Amino acid sequence: MKSVLQTIVGFRNEYISDGLNEEGISVNPVDQFEKWMEEAVRNKLNLPNAMHLATTGLDGRPSGRIMLLRGFDERGFTFYTNYDSRKGSELRVNNYASMTLFWNDLFRQVRIEGKVFKLPPEESDSYFLNRPRESKISALASEQSRILKSREILEERVKELGNRLKGQFIERPVNWGGFYLSPLYIEFWQGRAHRLHDRIVYKRQDYKNTWKVERLYP
Secondary structure, three states: OOOHHHHHHHOOOOOOOOOOOHHHOOOOHHHHHHHHHHHHHHOOOOOOOEEEEEEEOOOOOEEEEEEEOOEEOOOOEEEEEEOOOHHHHHHHHOOEEEEEEEEHHHOEEEEEEEEEEEOOHHHHHHHHHOOOHHHHHHHHHOOOOOOOOOHHHHHHHHHHHHHHOOOOOOOOOOOEEEEEEEEEEEEEEEOOHHHOOEEEEEEEOOOOOOEEEEEEOO
16 A cells, blocks of 8 residues: 555646746736636636635744635735734734635635735725624634633533623624735746646835736746
């Protein structure tokens, strides 16, 4: 029987696509991202808005996790979390971060790098208002990233909050809300045959809404 190591070493996937060229892309990378996201949605990919968010603290050690992208526009790319979580704490001391989205069925990847800022409170309020009630209670109950002695403690806290707040309006916790990543660098990767992939990069020029477009070696 093959070992797991032998198995993963043997994995191969040939990326067959029409490629990505400078003539066929949008001038603005947010518009290009919207096109790719629309195609991911149209192809009914599972969780097309799933992304990897990487942050670092003052110690320089990176940490990453899979999250859900909840919006994007010219300002940036939006996600929500507990402000006291590890990611929230790291963003307080170093607000540079990166996002990666990977659509395997389309042989596509997008890398986004930039500075992260808190959303205005009213935007976080609006998003929280539309969350399922159970998710609101979870946000109240969880001390995200803190040590939890047992699962039972969490479940009991959720039950107690559910009973105490039954029939009441649940406000957004002050330590929970949204961030947006203001992009400085956006790379679009399109898989091609024989590992000769296309990589088109947009680099923001001095925080203005102008972008320099370059091609990278795969």
